[in-house]
Amino acid sequence: MIHFLGKTNIDFLGKKYFALIFSCAMIVLGLVAIFHIHAGNANLGVDFAGGLGLQVRFSQPVTLAEVREVLDQVQIKDADIQELPTEKKILIKLKKQEEGAQDTIEKALKDSLVTKEPIIESVTAIGPKIGERTKRDALLAILAATIGILLYIAIRFRFHFAIGATIATFHDVMALLGIFYLLDKEINLIFISALLTIAGYSLTDTVVVFDRIRENLGKVAKGNVTLEALMNKSINEVLSRTIITSLTTFISALALFFFGGEVLHDFALAMMLGIIIGTYSSIFIASPVVLLIGKNSLIKR
Secondary structure, rough: OOOOOOOOOOOOHHHHHHHHHHHHHHHHHHOOOOOOHHHHOOEOOHHHOEEEEEEEEEEOOOOOOHHHHHHHHHOOOEEEEEEEHHEEEEEEEOOOOOOOHHHHHHHHHHHHOOOHHOOOEEEEEOOOOOOHHHHHHHHHHHEEEEEEEHHHHHHHOOOHHHHHHHHHHHHHHHHHHHHHHHHHEEEEEHHHHHHHHHHHHHHHHHHHHHHHHHHHHHHHHOOOHHHHHHHHHHHOOOOOHHHHHHHHHHHHHHHHHOOOOOOHHHHHHHHHOOOOOOOOHHHHHHHHHHHHHHHHHHOOO
């Protein structure tokens, strides 16, 4: 394995209480964000808040930038635009707009893109009930992922490790949700997919740390080293791997952020923040939680 940092001896667990206090604050922030999302006070996407969906067909290929420019000219903000290039169609989703928004968009497209002959093929109303169902389904998806993580770690390792991994993953989701709420970024289905992706990424990183701790647990039973020292040693042993993996993934997300276009901009931002948060939680949350709740039973084994 490539050793990016060489041999390190950082006392990560010595800072566990400061890290846990900070992480509790991030979790509280995430819970506040959930409260405001449920109350409808956050910047919700059309899938959650309701609105209007327009499917527009063109005679010639059209870019998202062209459509976005037309919408900006008529002061239609925060529209979610998706491209269907093989069918020469554009799907425009609008949050609740003033009456006549559909006619305004249709006229603007026909005036500005007259050579491409835009025709609105269908109009779909996305009502509050659909938005509430989407929010419920998104919450269930996150809960299902969390339960799956708990079961997987409990089977592969021990129950104390499962608790640590679950709390770390819950922290990652809450922290990212809270940060997006503070930044007033749109909460939509793309963001939910980023949350689930980060949950899986963080779990992978946590499993690597846990695997090294499990390999070294025999030294505690022999009385050669304390459990806290062993955990510190294990984290330091995989630190180079953790940083290299996180850095390469972060660079990929950074490329998406700058060159992936407007549609992927917030997704890439969520991925970059999630990588940082997930790496932090694998080191400063998962292992300290295992140490605090399972110290005696792990030593006995």
